Amino acid sequence: MPDSHFPLAAVVGADDLKLALCLAAIDPAIGGVLIEGPRGMAKSTLARGLADLLPSGQFVTLPLGASEERIVGSLDLDAALGEGRAEFSPGLLAKADGGVLYVDEVNLLPDHLVDLLLDAAASGINHVERDGVSHRHPSRFVLIGTMNSEEGELRPQLLDRFGFNVALDARPQPAQRTEIVLRRLNFDADPQRFLSSWSEEQGALRARCQEARAQLRDIPLDEAALEQISQRCFAAEVDGLRADLVWLRAARAHAAWRGSVRIEAEDIDAVADFVLRHRQQQATPPLPPQQQPQQPQAKEDTSAGQNDQGAGDWGQLPAQVQPVGARREPPRWSKKP
Template identity: 50%
Template sequence: MQPNFPFTAIVAQDRLKTALQLISIDPRIGGLLLSGPRGSAKSTMVRSLASLNHEQSFITVPLGASEEMVTGSFDLEKALNDGEVSFRPGLLARANGGILYVDEVNLLADNLVDLLLDAAASGFNLVERDGISHQHEAVFSLVGTMNPDEGELRPQLLDRFGLMARVETEFSIEQRQQVVQQRLAFDRDPAGFVDLHRQALGQLQARLDWARLHLSEVIVPPSISEQIAQRCAEARVEGFRADIIMHRSSSAYAALSQRLEVSSADLDEVEALVLDHRRQQSSQNPPTSSSGSSYSADSSGQGQEGSSIQGSWGAMESVTTKTAESRALPVNHFGDSLKAGAGRESSFTTRRRGKFFSPAYASAKSAGRSKIDWFRTLGPVNKFRKLGQAGKRRCLQYLYPRLRCRELNLVLLDVSASTLGGQGLDQAKGVLKELSRQTYLKRQLLSVITFGNDRVSTLIHPQRAPKNIQDKLDSIRAGGGTPVVKALDYAYNLLNRQAYQQLDCSIFLVTDGRLDPLAKTHDLFADHCFTLVDIESSRVKLGLAHQLANVVGARYLHVSELALL
């Protein structure tokens, strides 16, 4: 078996290495999330943590894992052969005392991510299903990696990761050379390369062992506890999870430094790991332009006439605007791309042999139950039930529930300079605010892509709609040209990624219609159903958005037709 790349041979990435050591010292921190682009050696760095202790198990959770595979379940084989009711351990039991690794955790089902985080924070796993109740210890270091280009974790799950570190992607020429040389040397002679770092690995392992042994003796003085509360309050984090994790991670860092009292320097080292992914932007002050004054379309002599909008708008500096009153899309336009019957349970053609039993099957003694009597049906005949011939067993077919389709509302928002005329962008924000609220209430996914300032930006990655997006709306800066073709390309590639191919998608193009003519023939229009919301509000209306809707077959709405809330 080939050894893992030595932890001490990793070049740079100091913050990431610190985070890995902290969760190794105290698994109760609740897990570590590593975010970085593809090819940035995230998996290599996580696996290198196992090189510090060969006795430590390293368990990987596959993306296709089921809940039973992760938590453990009823041992069907023993029930069939021996008639015994027993527990079959899952990945959590195997990872006890070691490392549990999830690659591309943002693509893992939300319920499994919740389950892993629960176990990592509590230190035990409780399984209650199929007539058994079993609890076992599950103390492990949880590490998840993700590529943000493949989609973000929804905020509720992101907050539950104790620490988060972003992989460094900018290196000096010398560092890049060193990374390549280290990797080539390891590939040529893995065992020899590990031997070169054995002394350094031993020293680091001794520090980690000392830290684990004395962690319970580390003291957090009242003044440091006050600083923790102050820093979390300034970050405007929700709840108290951040405070608890900062206490634990700062104590672990002090122990790693072989000290028994936490200092302000320890807080400085762990603050970014604990708070960066939880920090909330403040929206108390009104948004302003970079020159320090709020932008008002009414106070400007430009932007009132349609003919003046196309003039020198692209040369103006980008500005922020206010959000107008919320406007609701009609019910028949909101999410009506969902297929009829989506979400209902249905059965697929079975792959198993045997006589069919519906979930309502019940024996004489279990009449009224809504599920199969597993032990009487699957157990040996001579112990449970006589079915006629001695030794005969009855095999079941199963009803496989159809996976509930997730729904994504994808908004393409025009923030070019022409939308500033007549408060068009202000009204667009009002539409987006209400659309986000409705998406949140329906527990759907939301993604917002802005195009303007001659670039395409992702305001909200595909995720569960946030409870409040006002901070996001306040951060939008408008100006410059309209790169609509790039925005359509980006959306097209996004929806073709494996993670989003099974989504029911409703696409909303919010624009004044002053777009590149090439956009009319884009593949995105041919493959998906669109709703075009026209925000043209200048005195001289060109009607370009209406023309675009007719050409591409999109459903057309003008923002003035939408009901104020």
């Protein structure tokens, strides 16, 4: 019997993330979801729960030490050496087709591997040209990446290629914490009983995603919605045009999620933070007063007869009248005690 996944419908809180995951499942061309948050925030539980909403139910985890060959596929050595023919050996991208590809701590992967994953997630095709093999195969999956920013950041170019970015609340309220732990304990004690108790809610969630996927292509990507989105991207000082395209696709997926036949303003608003969070220009915070550069102060003019000892250049002694011909006594220094 396959491993049981904790149902997404039973996850406490994290409503924004659950919505983002469902929209990515409705339209995988959105380009995946990057989840930020510290350890122990059930990021993998949410990703596994999403797999149950997809047609294949497939959930593939990409290990941190995976090579490029293991990810994209390579030459089948048994066929090449034993039979003298070039045959493609599928990798993780082929296995994830129709399901979820989960990458924990994606910020720790080499950049070129992250590029490969994002290319396949956006295009739905894996094209391999290596080791004498030329092969293309469908690779339409929902890419879920997680990261803890304390352990390193992704380059802005890679951040931009993730469709959505969602941050988890690191400190849920005490009542939520209690309910999260209780549900997890009940699931671990008897998974089948727990799944049975949530089957109705999970079934309704799965049916809603399936209906939205079927309706998606009937919803036009209209120019009026795109004009609003483009103006908001410009106001947010977003670089490039990827945000405009992702936002439009996401708004259409949200309209399908609502059961609407067109994109409305509420659909555009609902996905704005998912799209802009990792793309919007961040203003540089002001320095604290003790770190702010000191402005040079203008030198005071002492030539107008000002005899205040604190005025003018510090250390300058006030002028004193000396009698003509008198011998100037050397200064008397106080003796040290």
